[in-house]
Amino acid sequence: MRWRDVDHEACAVTLAAEVIGDRWSVLVLREVLNGVRRFDDIQGHIGVSRSVLAQRLRDLIAAGVLEKREIRPDGDRARHEYRLTAMGRDLQPVMHALMDFGDRWLTGRDEPTVVVRHRGCAAQVHVTSVCDAGHVIDDPRELYGEVGAAPPPAVPGPTAAPDLPADASR
Amino acid sequence: MRWRDVDHEACAVTLAAEVIGDRWSVLVLREVLNGVRRFDDIQGHIGVSRSVLAQRLRDLIAAGVLEKREIRPDGDRARHEYRLTAMGRDLQPVMHALMDFGDRWLTGRDEPTVVVRHRGCAAQVHVTSVCDAGHVIDDPRELYGEVGAAPPPAVPGPTAAPDLPADASR
Numbered sequence: 075m076r077w078r079d080v081d082h083e084a085c086a087v088t089l090a091a092e093v094i095g096d097r098w099s100v101l102v103l104r105e106v107l108n109g110v111r112r113f114d115d116i117q118g119h120i121g122v123s124r125s126v127l128a129q130r131l132r133d134l135i136a137a138g139v140l141e142k143r144e145i146r147p148d149g150d151r152a153r154h155e156y157r158l159t160a161m162g163r164d165l166q167p168v169m170h171a172l173m174d175f176g177d178r179w180l181t182g183r184d185e186p187t188v189v190v191r192h193r194g195c196a197a198q199v200h201v202t203s204v205c206d207a208g209h210v211i212d213d214p215r216e217l218y219g220e221v222g223a224a225p226p227p228a229v230p231g232p233t234a235a236p237d238l239p240a241d242a243s244r
Numbered sequence: 245m246r247w248r249d250v251d252h253e254a255c256a257v258t259l260a261a262e263v264i265g266d267r268w269s270v271l272v273l274r275e276v277l278n279g280v281r282r283f284d285d286i287q288g289h290i291g292v293s294r295s296v297l298a299q300r301l302r303d304l305i306a307a308g309v310l311e312k313r314e315i316r317p318d319g320d321r322a323r324h325e326y327r328l329t330a331m332g333r334d335l336q337p338v339m340h341a342l343m344d345f346g347d348r349w350l351t352g353r354d355e356p357t358v359v360v361r362h363r364g365c366a367a368q369v370h371v372t373s374v375c376d377a378g379h380v381i382d383d384p385r386e387l388y389g390e391v392g393a394a395p396p397p398a399v400p401g402p403t404a405a406p407d408l409p410a411d412a413s414r
Contacts, residue, residue, distance in 0.1 A: 077278040077358075082289055086346025086357040087274045087339065093350070094342075095267030104257045108247040108389060119252055138349070161349050166384035167373055168345055169257065171338040172264075176256025179308070179331050180263070187256040188247075188389040192375035199375045199387055203337055205362035206370075214336035217369055219278060219358040 075222035093137045094165065098122050098130045100172070103162070106140065107169060108188075111155035131156060139165060171201045245392035263307045264335065268292050268300045270342070273328075273335060276310065278358075281325035301326060309335060341371045 082088055094100055101120045110116055117127050134140040139162035144152050158165075170190060177186045190199045203211040211217060252258055264270055271290045280286055287297050304310040309332035314322050328335075340360060347356045360369045373381040381387060 078280065078285070078289060080357065082271075082291065084351060084353075084357075085274075086343045086351050088271065088346075089350035090342045090346035091267045091270040095265070095270050097261045097265030100261040100265050101252075101258065104255075107384070110248065115248070119248060121252065163384050164345055164348060166387070167371055168338060168341040170373065171341050171371065172260045173256045175334055175338055176258075176260035178334060180259035181254060181256050183254075187250065187254075188391050190387050191390055192377070192379060192381060193386050193388055195375060195377045195379065197376040197379075199373050199381060201337055201341065202372055202374050203340065203369050204372050204374070205365060206367040207362070207365045209362055209365065209367075211362060211369060214277070214333050216363050217336070217360050218363055220361055221358050 077219065077221055080221055090168075093134075093139060094168070096130070098126060099134060100169070102127070102130050102134060102156075103139070103158075103165060104169060106156055106158055106162070107166060111157060113154065113156075116156070134162075138162075167201055170199075174201060247389065247391055250391055260338075263304075263309060264338070266300070268296060269304060270339070272297070272300050272304060272326075273309070273332070274339060276326055276328055276332070277336060277339060281327060283324065283326075286326070304332075308332075337371055340369075344371060 094103065098120070101122070102116060105111075105116045105119060110119060113124075113127065113131070117124060120127075122130075131140065131142070135142060135156075139159060140156050141159050142154050142156055145155050146153060173187060177183070181187065191197065192199050203214075203217075205211065264273065268290070271292070272286060275281075275286045275289060280289060283294075283297065283301070287294060290297075292300075301310065301312070305312060305326075309329060310326050311329050312324050312326055315325050316323060343357060347353070351357065361367065362369050373384075373387075375381065
């Protein structure tokens, strides 16, 4: 089966892009990931309009990546904060890879915007492409995509006619 | 320095989201990554209108992630294809992480849309969060972000007052 035959509408990337393929959604997720959880605080930091923010928050809740919680009601006034769900936390590698890309190509600064570290050992954390044989891959031209193939053989080895994306062949 | 003090407009994620924080841009990149490089082929597979596709391609070229090349001119008619630049290839981990997220939470299928493999050894490739001490991290609550800190000490150890995103503390 070739990439062109894949049902685009059922593709994981298509579906994921519907959830976070929007600049404001990415920024809202970044805020909540960084512990900024109140509407006013998110709005103040990213500079989006209140109506757009309200819509994005509704969309992210409907998609299942955020939840809204009531906290410390102050007299008659309930206050809310937005939290990541387990599904939302699973977006952290996407956000980390996006940040790495931005740090490498777009900020023009030598140091990262945020250094991500591991609690307990404080070592820096990197998003890495690693194969099951333990190789770290820096160049995506070393990769190929297998579309709709049978499960891989028990002993790793070249499979018949791997789908070779032309971009990866150079 | 705390996250709220970070200049949002200079943040790596903000800048990266301006480049690919759009559903169609993500899909165009997916196509080119998979070797689909002609306008008509991209348009046919993702079902976008020609005018929107033309705009997205212009934007991605302006951003530096795609380039347009003339190929095999056929008489009077020049033909073009779109290729990833080195900068564009550096988005592959973002796309892979997005696909993993979609496969895990959105497709409802047990098998991945595409199995990414390493040329030569054919082993499957995964996007993984790994710390410099060699730990693989599955739960982002094990992570924290250090914003604008001094370079880390030579001997890894807890640094003073790490910025603890509230979401990561549970």
